[in-house]
Amino acid sequence: MDGTPATTGEDTWEVAGRRFRSRLIVGTGRYKSLEETAEAIEASGAEIVTVAVRRVNLSDPNAPMLQDFVSPKRYTYLPNTAGCHTASDAVRTLRLAREAGGWNLVKLEVLGPPPYLYPDMAGTLEAAEALIKDGFEVMVYCADDPVAAKKLEDMGCVAIMPLGAPIGSGLGLTNPFMIRSIKQQAKVPVLVDAGIGTASDAAKAMELGCDAVLLNSAIAHAKDPVRMARAMKSAVEAGRDAFLAGRMPWNYSADASSPMTGLIR
Numbered sequence: 001m002d003g004t005p006a007t008t009g010e011d012t013w014e015v016a017g018r019r020f021r022s023r024l025i026v027g028t029g030r031y032k033s034l035e036e037t038a039e040a041i042e043a044s045g046a047e048i049v050t051v052a053v054r055r056v057n058l059s060d061p062n063a064p065m066l067q068d069f070v071s072p073k074r075y076t077y078l079p080n081t082a083g084c085h086t087a088s089d090a091v092r093t094l095r096l097a098r099e100a101g102g103w104n105l106v107k108l109e110v111l112g113p114p115p116y117l118y119p120d121m122a123g124t125l126e127a128a129e130a131l132i133k134d135g136f137e138v139m140v141y142c143a144d145d146p147v148a149a150k151k152l153e154d155m156g157c158v159a160i161m162p163l164g165a166p167i168g169s170g171l172g173l174t175n176p177f178m179i180r181s182i183k184q185q186a187k188v189p190v191l192v193d194a195g196i197g198t199a200s201d202a203a204k205a206m207e208l209g210c211d212a213v214l215l216n217s218a219i220a221h222a223k224d225p226v227r228m229a230r231a232m233k234s235a236v237e238a239g240r241d242a243f244l245a246g247r248m249p250w251n252y253s254a255d256a257s258s259p260m261t262g263l264i265r
C-alpha cells in the first residue's frame with residue numbers, strides 16, 4: 001500500500017498491489033518551470049506522477065532535478081518511455097530507470113511516427129513481453145483496440161491504458177465505445193491515457209467506468225495550469241461519482257418531469 005491506509009468502504013483503486021485514492025495520474029513535462037510543475041501537481045491531488053525518463057533530469061545534481069520539487073517520498077514515480085519508437089529503446093530506457101531509481105512499476109509506450117504518434121502495437125507487445133519477463137510491472141499505453149488490450153492483459157500487464165486521442169492533441173475521447181469495451185472485458189485497471197483536452201473529457205472517461213485517467217498537456221498547456229489541475233481533480237471525482245450513481249437511461253422522446261396526474265383543473 002502506498003500512502004496512508006484507506007478506511008473501510010473508501011473508494012480506492014489498486015494497481016500491482018498498491019492502493020490509491022486519487023484516480024488522476026499526471027505527467028511532469030511541458031511546464032514553464034519546475035516550480036509550476038510542483039504547484040500544479042499539488043493542486044491535482046495526484047498520488048502518481050509519470051516521468052519521461054529520457055527528457056527529465058533525474059540524475060545530474062548539477063542541474064535542477066525533478067525530485068527536488070516533486071518528492072519521490074510523497075509521490076509514486078511512474079517512469080515512462082516517452083520518445084521511444086522501438087521495443088528495444090523502450091526496454092533499454094526502463095532498465096536504466098530501474099538502475100537509477102529502483103523503479104519497477106513503469107509506463108510503457110512505444111510510439112509510431114509523427115504526426116499522430118499512435119501506439120505501435122507490434123513494438124508495444126514485444127517490449128511488454130520482454131519487460132514482464134524481466135520482472136517489471138507494466139502499465140501499458142495502447143491503441144483503443146480490445147483485441148490488443150486483451151493480449152496485453154493475458155501477457156501480464158498490470159494496467160491497460162488506451163489513448164483517448166493522440167498525445168498532446170487535446171481532442172478528448174475520440175472512441176468512447178471502444179474504451180468502454182476494453183473496460184468491460186478487463187480484469188486489471190483500465191485508464192484513459194493521452195488526448196484529454198479539458199475537464200469534461202476526464203469526467204467522461206470516468207463515467208465510462210475507467211479506473212483512472214492519465215494526462216499531462218491539458219494541465220501544462222492551460223493558460224492557468226494550477227487552476228486546470230484543480231478542475232481535473234474535481235472532474236475525475238465527479239465522473240467517478242456519476243459512474244457509481246448510475247446514469248438515467250437515454251430516452252429518445254420527452255418524459256415530462258412533473259407528473260400529469262392529480263392536476264387541479
Ligand SMILES: CC(=O)[C@@H](O)[C@H](O)COP(=O)(O)O
Pocket residue numbers: 026027028029050080082166167168169170193194195196214215216217218
Ligand atoms: C505524460 C505522458 O505519459 C504522456 O505521454 C501522456 O500520454 C499524456 O498525454 P497528454 O499530454 O495528451 O495528456
